[in-house]
Amino acid sequence: MLKERYDVIVIGAGPAGLAAAIEAKKTGAQDVLVVERAQELGGILQQCIHNGFGLLIFKKDMPGPAYAQHFIDELAGLHIDTLLDAMALNVTSERHVYATSRTSGFLELDTRALVLAMGCRERTRAQIALPGTRPAGVYTAGTAQRFVNIEGFMPGKRFVILGSGDIGMIMARRLTFEGAKVERVLEIMPFLTGLTRNYVQCLLDYDIPLQLQHTVKRIIGNDRVEAIESVQIDKQRQPIPGTEEIIPCDTLLLSVGLIPENELSRKAGVSLDPVTGGPFVDEKMQTNVPGIFAAGNVVHVYDLVDWVTQAGLLCGRNAAQYAIAERKHHGRRVKMKAGDNVRYVVPHVLDKESLAESAQRLQMRVTLPIEEPVWVEVMNGEERVTRKTELYVRPGEMVNIDIPQSAYDAVQRASELSVRVVRR
Amino acid sequence: MAHEHRKFICITCPRGCALDVTLEGEVVVQMEGNSCKRGIDYVTGELNDPRRMVTTTVRVRGGVHPLAPVYTESPIPKPRIFDLLAVIRKVELKAPVKIGDVVIENALGTGINILASRNIPVKSEAS
Ligand SMILES: Cc1cc2nc3c(=O)[nH]c(=O)nc-3n(C[C@H](O)[C@H](O)[C@H](O)COP(=O)(O)OP(=O)(O)OC[C@H]3O[C@@H](n4cnc5c(N)ncnc54)[C@H](O)[C@@H]3O)c2cc1C
Numbered sequence: 001m002l003k004e005r006y007d008v009i010v011i012g013a014g015p016a017g018l019a020a021a022i023e024a025k026k027t028g029a030q031d032v033l034v035v036e037r038a039q040e041l042g043g044i045l046q047q048c049i050h051n052g053f054g055l056l057i058f059k060k061d062m063p064g065p066a067y068a069q070h071f072i073d074e075l076a077g078l079h080i081d082t083l084l085d086a087m088a089l090n091v092t093s094e095r096h097v098y099a100t101s102r103t104s105g106f107l108e109l110d111t112r113a114l115v116l117a118m119g120c121r122e123r124t125r126a127q128i129a130l131p132g133t134r135p136a137g138v139y140t141a142g143t144a145q146r147f148v149n150i151e152g153f154m155p156g157k158r159f160v161i162l163g164s165g166d167i168g169m170i171m172a173r174r175l176t177f178e179g180a181k182v183e184r185v186l187e188i189m190p191f192l193t194g195l196t197r198n199y200v201q202c203l204l205d206y207d208i209p210l211q212l213q214h215t216v217k218r219i220i221g222n223d224r225v226e227a228i229e230s231v232q233i234d235k236q237r238q239p240i241p242g243t244e245e246i247i248p249c250d251t252l253l254l255s256v257g258l259i260p261e262n263e264l265s266r267k268a269g270v271s272l273d274p275v276t277g278g279p280f281v282d283e284k285m286q287t288n289v290p291g292i293f294a295a296g297n298v299v300h301v302y303d304l305v306d307w308v309t310q311a312g313l314l315c316g317r318n319a320a321q322y323a324i325a326e327r328k329h330h331g332r333r334v335k336m337k338a339g340d341n342v343r344y345v346v347p348h349v350l351d352k353e354s355l356a357e358s359a360q361r362l363q364m365r366v367t368l369p370i371e372e373p374v375w376v377e378v379m380n381g382e383e384r385v386t387r388k389t390e391l392y393v394r395p396g397e398m399v400n401i402d403i404p405q406s407a408y409d410a411v412q413r414a415s416e417l418s419v420r421v422v423r424r
Numbered sequence: 425m426a427h428e429h430r431k432f433i434c435i436t437c438p439r440g441c442a443l444d445v446t447l448e449g450e451v452v453v454q455m456e457g458n459s460c461k462r463g464i465d466y467v468t469g470e471l472n473d474p475r476r477m478v479t480t481t482v483r484v485r486g487g488v489h490p491l492a493p494v495y496t497e498s499p500i501p502k503p504r505i506f507d508l509l510a511v512i513r514k515v516e517l518k519a520p521v522k523i524g525d526v527v528i529e530n531a532l533g534t535g536i537n538i539l540a541s542r543n544i545p546v547k548s549e550a551s
């Protein structure tokens with residue numbers, strides 16, 4: 001059963017979200033919910049079947065799913081609620097979360113602290129403006145990774161990969177393992193954009209050629225990719241005429257970068273850094289919106305998952321502390337209401353503990369004049385907390401009353417106080 | 425005996441140090457560029473018995489996904505990678521698969537087991 005209000009809601013169940021939820025619970029958040037649009041926990045790690053994860057945290061070289069499983073198991077032991085197959089559609093700056101799930105339908109949830117952990121998405125052909133025809137057979141490397149590693153089908157037989165990012169290089173090896181031929185990896189920059197070790201163990205080991213300062217000039221083919229035309233570029237990123245080459249292939253994979261996924265953040269009023277594409281955060285991983293935190297690839301794109309986990313832990317701890325403070329504060333606050341013949345009272349809210357320090361002054365205006373002695377009374381329902389007398393009241397003249405320190409106990413019992421001005 | 429200079433890139437950790445190695449036959453006599461001593465082990469391994477971790481998938485019947493990811497318990501000899509893949513391709517498991525399940529014992533007689541790297545629960549009729 002879902003609750004209506006949580007201490008901490010985490011959106012996204014990748015390594016960042018899992019770590020944040022676990023640490024929030026351990027820090028003392030009473031109820032924690034993870035909302036995930038996929039049908040299982042783990043995020044992108046479930047398709048990263050290669051090893052290379054966990055060297056920092058576990059001092060062990062683990063495949064992605066095994067790394068994820070460690071946190072999934074820990075989460076399961078902590079009584080953390082999960083909502084799978086559920087898409088967070090909107091979040092507000094007051095931390096209302098609107099989500100839709102196949103099993104529960106449309107949901108409205110409230111949370112004292114919110115953690116954004118939506119990860120990132122891949123740049124696509126549109127974002128890098130690749131010229132040529134639009135045949136089938138052009139995929140992002142991550143999409144191909146999902147096909148090959150989870151869904152079990154090969155998107156082609158002869159590949160060219162554009163971009164030397166880690167996902168592209170890892171896919172080059174993976175496709176080779178599955179019997180495909182990877183003709184070429186092309187990189188527009190004069191240097192490798194992924195990790196050097198992936199160049200060695202994914203490309204060099206299998207004689208897959210890498211060409212730096214090369215890009216795709218155009219895609220050839222009508223229904224299906226038949227070839228691509230590559231070209232060398234100069235230091236100004238201009239194509240060098242005469243260096244074109246036709247490379248026959250049936251599939252082009254794009255590994256041209258990742259962008260933090262921040263549609264939701266924007267809706268919540270979170271300001272984004274144009275450089276990282278993620279929210280501006282402080283040392284607590286809190287965004288500019290109080291109570292909204294962010295961690296993982298949604299903040300900036302990481303290359304090591306261990307660091308994503310560490311960011312998630314930090315974020316979860318602070319989100320829980322925020323929620324705990326919010327909860328305390330919430331119980332401590334009493335609303336001031338305008339009662340009979342009172343138009344308004346300032347302050348609107350009073351911290352009950354403030355009476356431990358000193359008497360607290362309320363100021364108000366009346367609605368109607370009374371030209372004879374009146375009681376100004378502060379009431380908790382039918383119980384009178386304090387009162388004073390005035391010889392007359394007029395809307396044009398502000399009225400004051402102090403709640404004395406001696407009323408401390410009476411105020412502790414209240415959740416709301418009203419002030420009224422009545423004839424004596 | 426003549427000294428030979430060779431370059432390696434250590435892949436033991438993500439740092440990927442570029443190593444300048446001086447060899448006397450198969451023996452490392454000098455190394456530059458390694459940020460830690462595991463670089464020496466790496467080169468010694470590359471010269472005598474290069475090994476790699478292998479990760480791939482096997483087919484699963486009746487699971488939430490049609491595949492289960494698997495990995496070599498420890499690195500296997502590099503020249504045997506494609507033989508190993510051919511053996512793994514023939515395997516079909518039945519759900520449920522548990523993380524750490526031994527999918528192939530003592531693969532190709534190397535003494536190395538092939539393990540599942542995640543759980544694949546049984547696909548329920550309802551979904
Ligand atoms: C292909 C690839 C290979 C990598 N290889 C390595 C490697 O070898 N070694 C290494 O250390 N690191 C590697 N990384 C990096 C590491 O895996 C990532 O940095 C890490 O997974 C990021 O974690 P995350 O939790 O921020 O995001 P993700 O894992 O992407 O998780 C985000 C989750 O949020 C969910 N979500 C998004 N929007 C919504 C919404 N609106 N409602 C509900 N749910 C939502 C998504 O479904 C997803 O499950 C690799 C990354 C990729 C992409």
Ligand code: SF4
Nearest residue numbers: 434437440441460463
């Ligand atoms: S030498 Fe040490 S630091 Fe450098 S890549 Fe190898 S293991 Fe890493």
